[in-house]
Amino acid sequence: MTRWVVLHQNSNKKGFCILLILGLSAFLILNSLMVEGAVIGANKGVIGYKNVLKNGYAQELVTLTTDTDFNLSVTYTIDGEITEWIRLEPSKQPFFISKDMPAVIAIIVEPPEDAKNEHYTGAVRFLTGALAGPQGQFGTTVRAAINIRLGVDITGQEIVSCSVGGFNLNDVEEGYPLEFYAVVNNRGNVRIKPEFILEFWNQDQSELVETFTFTINESILPTVQKRIFQSLKHNLDIGQYWVRIKTPLCGTAGSGFITTSVIERGGVSDKGELIRIDNKPWVKVGDIVPIDAVFKNLGSRVVSAKFKGTIASGDEIFKIIDTDALDVLPGETIKLRTYFNPVQEGQYMITGRVLYNKKLTFEKSSVLNVNPTGEPPLAKEGFNWSILLIILIIIIIILVVLVLRRKHLMKKRPRHRHR
Known part of the structure; x- marks a missing residue:
């Protein structure tokens, strides 16, 4: 009995030591990743150059960022089988980045005329200088790096696009x-x-x-x-x-x-925008429906604006819209309202522009649906597979619990020795 207790204690100690070592290792790895990820980053990790012509040209822009407040120096190396084909612009190194000053780098590939029509790989590795900074917050020897993998597909076919x-x-x-x-x-x-x-x-x-x-x-x-x-x-x-x-x-x-x-010379350029046309999507026959053209004055002086358009169903026009003119201050957004009283069911298209100081906006449109209830028809509901899935999961859980309980009871059942 004593020997069993000692072995059990030793086993517990070994398990604790293993867990402690694993925990420390995980902490160091995560800390290293957090430092690297926090210091330098890129908007692309893999770049694929497709259908690059022999003796041709292709480029991709990469943005390098950092969360450091000080200027962080960055250098780069080019590796792989296409090292001679790759160059960066700007090519000067080291260059500097900071939290408020990211760097946009063009990674350019220029394959030679005798390149075979196949896939090639390479990489560009960006390496920071020491991360000490003015306050030495990361230590003087810590550096961060980021690797961007490159793939180049060479072709002999010219593509115009x-x-x-x-x-x-x-x-x-x-x-x-x-x-x-x-x-x-x-x-x-x-x-x-x-x-x-x-x-x-x-x-x-x-x-x-x-x-x-x-x-x-x-x-x-x-x-x-x-x-x-x-x-x-x-x-x-x-x-x-x-x-x-x-x-x-x-x-x-x-x-x-x-x-x-x-x-005219010395004149002021008026600018305005018809943002949208607002109306209820579903109404009843006989309803009086308000329709609003939302207009914004983007210019520097007051403009006089009115909404002009049509309400049609198919090829038939049911109403010509021409609202009263309203003055709109610079930067102001207003609603130019009109009303429509549909007398029959169907789908109507509201289309129009805003005329302001003898200028027209781009055309906008909206849809109005008319039926006896004023509500959209109920869609036929399909079978809800999510409910069936939940039921199956519950059944599986119950079966697993029953099996485990049965095994547990069988283990607890006393064994009778045969005399």
Whole structure:
């Protein structure tokens, strides 16, 4: 009996020591990870370059961040079978980052002309300087590192793909050139110089007034996003215009629709936005339904605004909307209200614009459903599988408890010795 107690105590001591060692190891590992993760981070851990052309170009932007208040020095190394193909911009090292000053690094791959059509791997490792800082909070020898894995797929096939967005044409005074801005994203693996076509339509979009066509001056490298600018001389009269933008090289991904105005010299450019059209989605036949056009004055002076539009079902127009004009202060948001009294069931489309100081907003729309109850029809409920799953889990738990209880009772049952 005494020997058993001693063995049991020794076993407890060994178990306690093992648990203590495991706990300390886990603490040190977690602490190390917390220090590393807290000091330097990147928005990407793995980068895949797809369909890179031989003797071509591809890049990915990586943002490095830190939570340190002081300037933290960072260096980098490039490893793997594509070391000679990889370069970073800016290339100077060390560079410095802090909590308020992250670094955006371009990791560029430029495979040689004799590269085989296969998959290659590599890595870029960023290593900080000593993390002591002004107060020496981490110690003088602690450093942090982050590793970004790279994969490059080489191809011999040329791919042309792009998209364009961020279209902007500011209002201009009469006699001054138009200033066109856009952001081009080259998603292919060859350089591109896209052509732009800008069609200027009158305010009610019934007449094409003028068309501008131009090609950007500089080529855009593969995988690069670039903001472009073009100055356009014109003879447009004073007024508002709607502009349809086409970029044939990019197809539908290069189209847009914006508005701009030519104003008199010394005039003020008015800006406004129809934010949305508010109405109850479901109403009864015969209800008087309030409909609100929510408009915001984005300009610097008071504008006079009114809501103009239609309420239609199918091809039939049931009401033409033309509200009273209201003055809207700079920065103010108001509701331009109208009412509709549906006399038959169905779905109605409310569509319109706000006319303010002789300018029109972009068109917005809303849906109004009319039925005898004014409530949406009840959807047929499908079988609730979650309830069945819960029941099965409960049954399994009960069976497990019963089995364990039975085993426990069998162990406690006294064994009879045979004489």
